[in-house]
Amino acid sequence: MEVVRKNFKETLPLIKESIDKADFFAIDTEFTGLLNGRDVSIFDSPEDYYLRVMNGSSEFLLIQFGISCFYWDEKRNHYLNDTYNFYLYPRGRPGPDRLFLCQSSSLDFLASNGFDFNKLIKEGISYMTSSTETKLRENLAERQLSYSKEKDAVRIPEENRQQIEDICTKVKNFIEKSTDAEMEINRCNSFIRMLLFQELKLRFKDEIIVDTKVLENKNRILKVIRKTADMDDQDTLRKKKEWDELEEAIGFSKVAQMISQSEKLVVGHNMLLDVLHTLGHFFQQLPSDYESFKEFTHCMFPKLLDTKYMSSLPPFKDKLGSSVLTELLATLGEPPFSLPKIGSRKGRGYSHLDDKEHEAGYDAYITGLCFLAMHAHLARMRGEDTDRVQPHSVTLKPFLNKLFLAKTARQDSPYINLVGADPTPARDHVFHLVFPKEWQRSDLSQLFSPFGPVTVYFLDECSAFVGLDQRDQAPDVMRILSKNNRVTLTPYHKYKSGGNGGDTEQQQG
Amino acid sequence: MEVVRKNFKETLPLIKESIDKADFFAIDTEFTGLLNGRDVSIFDSPEDYYLRVMNGSSEFLLIQFGISCFYWDEKRNHYLNDTYNFYLYPRGRPGPDRLFLCQSSSLDFLASNGFDFNKLIKEGISYMTSSTETKLRENLAERQLSYSKEKDAVRIPEENRQQIEDICTKVKNFIEKSTDAEMEINRCNSFIRMLLFQELKLRFKDEIIVDTKVLENKNRILKVIRKTADMDDQDTLRKKKEWDELEEAIGFSKVAQMISQSEKLVVGHNMLLDVLHTLGHFFQQLPSDYESFKEFTHCMFPKLLDTKYMSSLPPFKDKLGSSVLTELLATLGEPPFSLPKIGSRKGRGYSHLDDKEHEAGYDAYITGLCFLAMHAHLARMRGEDTDRVQPHSVTLKPFLNKLFLAKTARQDSPYINLVGADPTPARDHVFHLVFPKEWQRSDLSQLFSPFGPVTVYFLDECSAFVGLDQRDQAPDVMRILSKNNRVTLTPYHKYKSGGNGGDTEQQQG
Structure with a gap:
């Protein structure tokens, strides 16, 4: 669903x-x-x-x-x-x-x-997050406390007076002559909307409620709603709407x-x-x-x-070719398994x-x-x-x-x-290697050839982790390869403990 | 379009x-x-x-x-x-x-x-960007130089040998018995695809070309194409395809x-x-x-x-109410203008x-x-x-x-x-102010009331830039307000020149 x-x-x-x-x-x-x-x-x-x-x-x-x-x-x-x-x-x-x-x-x-x-x-x-939710709940409760307090009215600037007066006349006509439940006021910028909120509330508090409506294209208009007997007052409605919006945002x-x-x-x-x-x-x-x-x-x-x-893990490990989800599902639909x-x-x-x-x-x-x-x-x-x-x-x-x-x-x-000690695999067979920029994977294999096959993890174009497949060969590596002056070799644990700054600083690379 | x-x-x-x-x-x-x-x-x-x-x-x-x-x-x-x-x-x-x-x-x-x-x-x-384009062009040209060189073949591991052999048989049948121009090989992971590329090229170089195809859902499959007389060899086709893809990426x-x-x-x-x-x-x-x-x-x-x-600017400035694009268009459609x-x-x-x-x-x-x-x-x-x-x-x-x-x-x-000196508006009437956290806009107006109305730009909850609307009042501000020990006042230019670290460090705030 x-x-x-x-x-x-x-x-x-x-x-x-x-x-x-x-x-x-x-x-x-x-x-x-x-x-x-x-x-x-x-x-x-x-x-x-x-x-x-x-x-x-x-x-x-x-x-x-x-x-x-x-x-x-x-x-x-x-x-x-x-x-x-x-x-x-x-x-x-x-x-x-x-x-x-x-x-x-x-x-x-x-x-x-x-x-x-x-x-x-x-x-x-x-x-x-829960912490954002808590903060927003507190902020809203605090902000709503101030709604009932009277605030200083913003003075209507001379150049906007006529526009405000014209709209007030329209609203008066709506109240007295129309039978519609609502009327809309559009094409006002945010400052005009603020002035109208203030002025309409002052003049027609008992007859109407003024609300903002966000249109499909995100433009905002004012909605004037005719007040009925059972309707809460403007502040109560606004508070309820704000809590509803917060609940929706917590989602x-x-x-x-x-x-x-x-x-x-x-x-x-x-x-x-x-x-x-x-x-x-x-x-x-x-x-x-x-x-x-x-x-x-x-x-x-x-x-x-x-x-x-x-x-x-056993008993599945050997019986499942791939553990990619859809392939796992396919295999689990065949014997010895069944869906x-x-x-x-x-x-x-x-x-x-x-x-x-x-x-x-x-x-x-x-x-x-x-x-x-x-x-x-x-x-x-x-x-x-x-x-x-x-x-x-x-x-x-x-x-x-x-x-x-x-x-x-x-x-x-x-x-x-999550509920106990993690596996702590040995890393004695792993080395951090710095090598010349022109080297390829085959050069690394060549370098380590006396100790058998290796697994290489490139960190960038001139450094890598190298792990020996034959772990028992590890004790000889440092002794023999540290003489090679084209490469710098560091045992994994020493590298990680940060003798050379570790690799955390490369993390954002 | x-x-x-x-x-x-x-x-x-x-x-x-x-x-x-x-x-x-x-x-x-x-x-x-x-x-x-x-x-x-x-x-x-x-x-x-x-x-x-x-x-x-x-x-x-x-x-x-x-x-x-x-x-x-x-x-x-x-x-x-x-x-x-x-x-x-x-x-x-x-x-x-x-x-x-x-x-x-x-x-x-x-x-x-x-x-x-x-x-x-x-x-x-x-x-x-152009710099990325240049780099990618160089990389590709360099990489393509190595295509003709013979590389070491990857050994086919024991556990994959049967699968590779089965697919080679199918391709052989396709070459000898089918009349189709192409066949597809699916459900292979990237390692198997790599082995097949190598093995099919080795066995059937003159009969077919092997290519990778990315499906609608981003899965990759191999495509085996029957070679015709006028067809370029595999390397030439591959090079051309890679350049085409790069051109598409430059877009x-x-x-x-x-x-x-x-x-x-x-x-x-x-x-x-x-x-x-x-x-x-x-x-x-x-x-x-x-x-x-x-x-x-x-x-x-x-x-x-x-x-x-x-x-x-004149002559438009006073005749255009709003310079929001659609409103500008509406005004420019009415006298004294016309579209x-x-x-x-x-x-x-x-x-x-x-x-x-x-x-x-x-x-x-x-x-x-x-x-x-x-x-x-x-x-x-x-x-x-x-x-x-x-x-x-x-x-x-x-x-x-x-x-x-x-x-x-x-x-x-x-x-x-872009082609000369910028306007360098005076900022002698602007001050950086640090004030108590509980202060509101009205407290700031109150503080500056001896100098007339102000324009406030809040930087955070306890600092702001304050500009005097009556610029001639500026010389008295420091003298009179620096005695107020609840606020710290700094002239704008002094603040910007970094006496206190400027505001660049807050940029990511």
Whole structure:
């Protein structure tokens, strides 16, 4: 089900109901870019990885959020899904006017996969962090206190007097002779509107209410509304309207809060960026301290499960060729696996045949499907007789609260452990190398040939990390290669501890 | 006429022709945001103004360029217009993958006025600066030199051998038994594609050519093309394709270069940002030295005319209520002015009745119309008998090469003079004031009440620039107010010359 600005308010109770009845959720998000600055290196520790991704992704915007709520149907003995696909766009007033980064290739990719940017900007639901919400609520409450106080009237300048007088005459005619409920006053600049607000209120307070209306093309006009017996006074109406506008600006953050407050299992595929954007855009700025990040994440989402991590462990690891989401889905549909039967009520969910790849709602749904297929496989192996997910079961325990680190997985630091110590892979076999600018990959392989094959990660055109495939060769490297005066070699740990300034200063490069 | 990616190449000769025959151009542009960081202050000098706008706008993207080419029809004795509206989006490969800023309110505004963001991202024409173009041309020429050299073949790993062998068999069947001109090989990752490139070239060099094809959804597949007698060899085809792709990535920059090389009159309305974005995106990064900026601009566009500046001078100043473009157009259609007759060939121009406000092509067109109406008014006053524009005439001289500075115009530094000294308005009546946080505007007025009314420009919640409306009162201010120990007062010039660090450090605030 697609949710945009115009149906958000009416859909909110439905979403609440879906969240309340669900056993678990699968989520997926889309953003305006991936990474600003240098990429992670394959030798990064989980902490390095977090810091680089956190610093490099925070200025992009989250523009689509998909949530698939899986709830159990006792009668049919299988899951049903309620899936929502939200277009998200934080507009200004009363929220802050946002400056955000885009990456041209990312928007290009999304557009090629059917993402509707016109819908995004015209109909996207607003959002903000909890801290911004608190500040805006306080500001508004304070500002509204002053409305009842009388203010000094602005003097009408000589050159505007005739225009104001003409309009007042028109309004008087409207009050006395028309039967319409409203009249509009257009083609006034903001100063004239301000003078009119003041003058019309002074003259016709008991007969009319004056309001500003924003047109389709963003021009503003004044609306004069005939007062009826049951109508609140101008200040009360204005206050109510301002609170309504603030609620609309808080928008999707309310859904994020519901998901968090449910404390239920949240499943994602390769979900590190989804988690960082969800926390950073709807809750608060991400901490630059790694341990605080882990605590904060676990506190907001106490049960996270990354299907990419799950698929990288036995018994799945050897049976799954690719862990790209759609390919995973295809493999999990063939023996020894099988996709579970999932239904939905009309108009409320997806089917895996919908073919809406890279739409957040659809990707969330098939992530849930993959999770259920892997879960069912484990349950069958353990001889359990139900496909229903028990988040506290031992079956799921090894996979919980570990965020997959795609780019370092091959180098054995494959995850962030949110509830304990991270893996601390040895880096004794890795070296930082500075070499002549004209060197190619083959020159590096040649240099290290006495120690067997190497894995190279280029930092720029004259430096790289080099890892030995045969780790036992490491002790000889420094002794033998430090004599070569065309290169500068530093053991990885020494380089990272910053003997030469580390690599943090290159981050924005 | 709308120009996008798919009709750009074929339209380029038409555009060239329009530029060649035009007497002058009117331009307009749209961007993804206005200003990052602090706004200009009403007391800024032209140099301050330039630096602030240059620093605060360079990370936004130029996404639409409108050019209206006005050429004289001798037979009908009036102008015709060829107008082009370009959607512009610099995509990656072979151009750089761009990171750019957006301002949520700006995109919102554009969307409300009918801007099509899906068209932008899917069909926008690419562009790049001249320096990037030069670098990419050099890189490509250098890279292509190595194509003919033999490279070490990558060994096919054991686990991929069967897959490669199977595909080679299929290709062999295609060569020997099929009559199709092409076959496609899909579902291969980039490593397998690389192995296949190598292996197929080795085995079937004389029979086929192997190419990569990017699908609609950005997935890549291999295309095997049956070689015919007149077909170039694989390397020649590849080189040609790479140059074609580079030309496509240079894209709109070619049009910008044509406009520059024509050295003709370029008219814009409130055109400072249009000029900065045009120079910064299609030519080179803007200089941070103000005099260099003036020289660079004058060198690229030797005849610029800003209709907003023109309308702010006699004989127009007192007769034009508002200089907002559409309102200017309305006023210039009424006596003592009149809109000139303008035609166009079918499908090549706009009419002012098109009502496409804020589409760059339309705004460019009506800017040209306003210019012609003002020009005709001047010509009539001077008793000239033609409406045709003579860029070198004395009629236009007072208005040439002056860029209007909207926000400081009220404070008498209304323009940047690209070909001489800027106005240097006195600032002896302006003071920098630091005051208690709880103070309001009325407290500031109260403080300065001995010297008459003041104009206040707030810098933040406890500092502001204050200008005396009665400038002759200035000499007494320091003497009298410096005794007040709740405020800190500094004369404007002393503040700007940086006794206290100036305000440059607050720019990103």
